[in-house]
Amino acid sequence: MTITLTTFDWVPEFAHGYVRDFRIRWTLEELGLPYQVDTVPGAEKTAQHLSRQPFGQVPMISDGDLSLFESGAILLYLAEGTALKPAGADGARVLQWVVALLNSVEPYFMRWADAKFFEEDEAAAAKAEPMLRQRLKQVETALGDRDWLVGDSFTVADLLLAEMLRIPGENGLLDDLPQLAAYAERITARPAFARAMQDHMQHWKDAAAA
Numbered sequence: 001m002t003i004t005l006t007t008f009d010w011v012p013e014f015a016h017g018y019v020r021d022f023r024i025r026w027t028l029e030e031l032g033l034p035y036q037v038d039t040v041p042g043a044e045k046t047a048q049h050l051s052r053q054p055f056g057q058v059p060m061i062s063d064g065d066l067s068l069f070e071s072g073a074i075l076l077y078l079a080e081g082t083a084l085k086p087a088g089a090d091g092a093r094v095l096q097w098v099v100a101l102l103n104s105v106e107p108y109f110m111r112w113a114d115a116k117f118f119e120e121d122e123a124a125a126a127k128a129e130p131m132l133r134q135r136l137k138q139v140e141t142a143l144g145d146r147d148w149l150v151g152d153s154f155t156v157a158d159l160l161l162a163e164m165l166r167i168p169g170e171n172g173l174l175d176d177l178p179q180l181a182a183y184a185e186r187i188t189a190r191p192a193f194a195r196a197m198q199d200h201m202q203h204w205k206d207a208a209a210a
């Protein structure tokens, strides 16, 4: 059965390219899995949406009878049993990194991003920035001179990290972290990233036209 990815029917233009359905699209492209897209209203959270995602957020997927929310859970579900989440100890390490990125890095990114882009409060963004920088530095240190977070090949943990690094990178926060910047650049140059981004952007273009 074809997987269905659910995202919003519309988001403001500044969010194009960054809605978290993108990380799911990228994973699906990496895995060569066909999928279709449907939408829920962004303006008003419907009961049907809330029954699938208690916080009224996206992304969600459905795969047969299974409906899943939380981007990290979806990435791990899709990657399970593939090279993106190998079996055994390395699989456990991928799980560790996905949880760590969502729990120990993304909240600091969100605090900074909310202030900077949603509230447009430069003082609050400046206050949040040092902690985000510290987390990014800590991730760079943990990565060291290795190509990948886990083992000797690309996993869904790398995909998630490279995806999370895009906005900080575009705003100069990787300028003093050259190893992390090079890592992110190498990973986002993967062909699956470009395919996913093209479809993601087309979705918002169609949504704006509709």
Ligand SMILES: N[C@@H](CCC(=O)N[C@@H](CS)C(=O)NCC(=O)O)C(=O)O
Binding pocket: 018, 019, 020, 021, 055, 056, 057, 058, 059, 069, 070, 071, 072
């Ligand atoms: N932890 C959630 C966060 C999801 C999230 O924040 N989604 C955003 C879009 S990228 C959203 O739905 N925002 C609207 C809202 O929070 O009401 C996940 O990773 O899936």
